[in-house]
Amino acid sequence: MTDKTFQYASNILAVMPSNQPWDERVAVTYALVMTDWHDDTVILATTKALQMCEWRPSPAELRKLVLSSLIPDLSPRQVYSTISEIVRRVHPGIRAEYATKAVKEGKLHPAVNKLVEAIGGWSYCGARSEEQNIKLIEEVFPMILCSDITDEVLRNPPQNQLIESSRKIFNATEAKAITS
Numbered sequence: 001m002t003d004k005t006f007q008y009a010s011n012i013l014a015v016m017p018s019n020q021p022w023d024e025r026v027a028v029t030y031a032l033v034m035t036d037w038h039d040d041t042v043i044l045a046t047t048k049a050l051q052m053c054e055w056r057p058s059p060a061e062l063r064k065l066v067l068s069s070l071i072p073d074l075s076p077r078q079v080y081s082t083i084s085e086i087v088r089r090v091h092p093g094i095r096a097e098y099a100t101k102a103v104k105e106g107k108l109h110p111a112v113n114k115l116v117e118a119i120g121g122w123s124y125c126g127a128r129s130e131e132q133n134i135k136l137i138e139e140v141f142p143m144i145l146c147s148d149i150t151d152e153v154l155r156n157p158p159q160n161q162l163i164e165s166s167r168k169i170f171n172a173t174e175a176k177a178i179t180s
Helices: 003-015 024-034 039-052 059-070 076-089 092-104 110-118 122-127 130-145 149-155 161-179
Strands: none
Touching (some): 003 024, 003 039, 003 161, 039 059, 039 149, 076 122, 076 130, 092 110
16 A cells, blocks of 8 residues: 555545544554555545445454455355356366456456365366365365455455446545645
8 A cells, every 4th residue: 555545545534433533543553454455455445434334444344344345255156156157168278367367357256266276276176076066165165265365355456346436536536636
């Protein structure tokens, strides 16, 4: 996160209602939580806080807010369905590359690639039965979702409509600040 982006987030968070007055200690707390977040993630988090929260969210609430926007809820059956669709539609030689690109574009949950790796890779997913795949996915599912996937999403958010909209708001606010 750049200083300019943190200043933007601080200005917005500081004016949100809260029982805790905004001071240097509060600002440092937010900065520590968001220090390794991508600028786009900070901007999205701040935008979502304005849209969804009546009161200034705590740093933990801000993190949950942005993660729920970037990473949809997922079940083992949904993962199997997604894997099955990729196995049917994508050539075996490029499945991993296809899935990596889809994650970067925000079209595929980032846990899917990790789950596929954990259960043996794309070629094995295509060779096993539905029941075998679902059983393996259910076994590793909790471990994968508790991994560093969420931190990676905060550092490298998918480029999607939410990010683009938040960036436009940030740019418009910045342009207005320059002209006034």
